[in-house]
Amino acid sequence: MSGLRLYNLEGGVTEAVPHLAEVEADVQGLIEANMETMLGVRFLASEYVIDCVEGGRIDSLGLDENGAPVVVEFKRGTAAGVINQGLYYMAWLMAHKDAFQNLVRDRLGGSAASQVLWSAPRLICVAGDFTRYDAHAVREHRRSIDLVRYRYFGTEHIGLETVASVTGQSAVTKRVRRRPAGLPPARRRDEAMAELAEAVDEALLGIGDGVTRVQRKQYAAYQRLRNFACVCPPQQAKLLVYLKADPKGVDLVPGFTRDVTGLGHHGTGDLEVQLRTERDLERAQDLFRASYAAA
Known part of the structure; x- marks a missing residue:
């Protein structure tokens, strides 16, 4: 992870060698169980089955700190196709708002369901690695996308690194205000x-x-x-x-x-x-x- 090296100090200095999960389900299960701590997202559902012609399962669904719906997709290694797959699931989610709000109501209550921030849906992709093409591709989309790289260090630590984070909102233009003279x-x-x-x-x-x-x-x-x-x-x-x-x-x-x-x-x-x-x-x-x- 960007040259980061981690060492254990107990019983001498030994390096905790970075490695990937044995299977994708390992990292998915760990993050789902600790999603609010690790991603700032309240966990709603795992392997959520979507009802459409092509079918499919969304790895994880959640609600972030601001009430925005979140799709989380996982890959054990390099994230081949994970961005496009996640964008497909986001499109399904935006076309089925009632289903998501019912899920929020069941898990978090009616107040949270009534305050879902549909103007800022997010996709978080968690993978062992991303290519430079992935980082470029997310900047070409009109959605909020975070690419997060993970690594296990030995058996006691896991690291998360944000590789790219883009917003679907338009860029902010600074406005210069001039105060007219004589204001009260x-x-x-x-x-x-x-x-x-x-x-x-x-x-x-x-x-x-x-x-x-x-x-x-x-x-x-x-x-x-x-x-x-x-x-x-x-x-x-x-x-x-x-x-x-x-x-x-x-x-x-x-x-x-x-x-x-x-x-x-x-x-x-x-x-x-x-x-x-x-x-x-x-x-x-x-x-x-x-x-x-x-x-």
């Missing part, structure tokens, strides 16, 4: 917060490779396979950003950062960052990077 104070404040929100959006989208944005009514999620930041709409004089960075590893500053573990809020993440000015945004950059690295 409330209007000037609203304009300032709108400019700050655009600056935060630009900072999060440009923080590293493979960042995509998913827009929900209550928040915008920024993800690299999993969410690493959620930004709520501006409220009066501040913008709230929720990060996956561990609050216990952060020196909390009253009025700037807050541990919201166990507290209800829109989006995901236990570290709340309160932004009022672009200076606050500069102070938050290290926290953004730490959360991105942890996703």
